[in-house]
Amino acid sequence: MxxxxxxxxxxxxxxxxxxxxxxxxxxxxxxxxxxxxxxxxxxxxxxxxRDKETMFNIIFETKFKEFFTGLFGVFQSNASFTEKIRSIIDHEITVLSKHPDLARFVIMEIAQQPDRLVQFGQKLGLNPRLMLENFQKEILQNVEEGKIRPIDGRQLLMNIISICIYPFVAKPIIKTMMQMDENTFMDLMEKRKKEAYEFIINAITP
Amino acid sequence: MxxxxxxxxxxxxxxxxxxxxxxxxxxxxxxxxxxxxxxxxxxxxxxxxRDKETMFNIIFETKFKEFFTGLFGVFQSNASFTEKIRSIIDHEITVLSKHPDLARFVIMEIAQQPDRLVQFGQKLGLNPRLMLENFQKEILQNVEEGKIRPIDGRQLLMNIISICIYPFVAKPIIKTMMQMDENTFMDLMEKRKKEAYEFIINAITP
DNA sequence: GGCACTTTTGACAATTTTGTTAAACAATTA
DNA sequence: TAATTGTTTAACAAAATTGTCAAAAGTGCC
Structure with missing residues (x-):
């Protein structure tokens, strides 16, 4: 076309x-x-x-940024723990709804060449270690306050991310198996913002 | 080598x-x-x-089977709903732990050519519609019995699958970001069987 | 050993994909 | 309008990848 x-x-x-x-x-x-x-x-x-690789790198950098920055941004805010969770869910589902192949693309290319993660991560000044540490601290604090049940921070973080991102990665499978057209799928993802939030909150309340 | x-x-x-x-x-x-x-x-x-494509199809079929059959098998058993959930989690994490690239490979190749899902799905006699219907019925029944809170079956199924599969799809990202070596990751996945189960059960109890 | 058969290889051919170049074309300016 | 510069194209060259084939090597059998 x-x-x-x-x-x-x-x-x-x-x-x-x-x-x-x-x-x-x-x-x-x-x-x-x-x-x-x-x-x-x-x-x-x-x-x-110049060539294919140069072109790819330019595009990969912007897509890498689109995929990762929001996630890191949330943890620098001073919202409550549950509000942060809501923000992550909202942000991820919104972004991935707009960019259908984003997650699959970034994940695949990193799997193909894992050092891209280090290389482009540094270039954008991302600091996963710090992010994870903050997340863990916040969990501990909330556990002590009795707001959430004890849980491994890494597992919780994986759960949240998985719930948000996987449906988009596996979108072609899900659409076919559940017999949905594009609109139905998008609708389901929009509802998912609320659904996923409730699911996760329920899962971590004591 | x-x-x-x-x-x-x-x-x-x-x-x-x-x-x-x-x-x-x-x-x-x-x-x-x-x-x-x-x-x-x-x-x-x-x-x-004969050629690359023939070779690929042979391999894709076996990997496709590895990836999908277990999931469909669980729903034909007559275990309780929660036991089925445990089975799915156990099975998925066990299989993917043994075959590190399985999920990413199958998902990517279906995304590349979605009709492969229909083609190989039929060849193996998979019936996603039936599976989903059974799952939905079972949820309704359990909701009526007050065992679990009301929830959209599609969303719950996506949640379970996401939590199990995504960590393996994104393994290279997760390992790097959380600074884990292979053993630590595998250990985390083994613990995840219990963790994911509790997370999901908590999420769906009223 | 000699024969029939299968397996393996190196060399080659065909195809696909990427990258280059010289020339045509377009736009701008003096 | 001629000259300069930047843009676009078709044709070509180079590289990478797949596929073929005839001959060599191996195997079992008489």
Whole structure:
């Protein structure tokens, strides 16, 4: 679907590249397909961006940021523990609803080359250790106050993240198995914000 | 790492192919790498299996089965609802602990070509509609008996599956962010069987 | 050993994919 | 309008990947 545009340029190419890379991954993406998606000649890709890898890195960095920053941001706020949980859920489901292939793409490419996580994580100044420590402290504090039952912070964090992200990663499976069209799925995810919150709160109240 | 074996044959090749395909996916896998992994000449791959796609389909089918059958089996038993939940959790975490790349591989390849789910699902006689219906009925029944709080069956099923599977899909991310080595991770997953069960039961008790 | 058969390999061919280049084209400016 | 600059393309070159084949090597049998 080439666009009949007047300005075939960097942005046009990047948008096309995002689509193809996030759908197919680095190995499955074809420069030809990106060019076709952008409606231009393949050589232009090399004119604006040196090569496939350079293009990929630019796109991966923005997607990496989209995927991770919100999560880290929440833990720097001074909302209550339960409000933080609500924020995470809301944020994750909102973002992933808008960017259907984001989670799968980032996870796959990190699995393919785990050092990307370190490399791009440092570049964006992410500090997982600190984040996890804060999370653990907050849990301990809430446990002592009797607000939540004792629970391993790593397990709880994994539970929250899993509940939010997995449905999007496995979206093609879930849609088919539960016989949902796109709208039904999106609707279910919107309801999931409330549902997941209640599920998790219930799970951790003593 | 070619093996100094006496019987370079189908099985040797298949084992190598499983490793490469599940790690790299169809698009990222190289016939050369499979041959090297098996310690044989690349032409042999074509002698025993016609081509890359044929090889892939054989492997995908076995992995597809590994991934899905257990899940469907549980719902045909006549254990109590909570026991079924325990079974699912136990089974999923046990299987995925043994086959590190299984979930990521199957999910990715279905995302790449969703009709594979229909195609191989039929071939194995899986019936997701029936499974989901049974699950929903059982929930309704348990809700009426006051054993669990009202909850959308699709959401609950997604929650259970998410909690079990996501940690393995995102394993490279989780290991790095939480600074765990392989053993620590596996240990955490073993503990997770109990932890996840309690989490979910807590979440659904009224 | 010689024969029939299967297995294995190296060399080659075909195809796919990426990357380069020179020239055409367009826009801007002097 | 000619010159300069930046953009776009088709054609080509290079590299990577898959697939084929004939011959070599191995195996079992007479």
């Amino acid at each position: 080439p666009k009949a545009e007047s300005k075939p340029s960097e942005e046009l190419i990047l948008n096309a590249a995002v689509k193809v890379f996030t759908r197919k991954g680095y190995a499955g993406a074809r420069m030809e397909e990106i060019a076709k998606e952008a409606g231009i000649n393949r050589a232009l890709l090399h004119y604006y961006f | 070619p093996k100094a074996e006496s019987k370079p044959s189908e099985e040797l090749i298949l084992n190598a192919a499983v490793k490469v395909f599940t790690r790299k996916g169809y698009a990222g896998a190289r016939m050369e790498e499979i041959a090297k992994e098996a310690g044989i000449n690349r032409a042999l791959l074509h002698y025993y299996f």
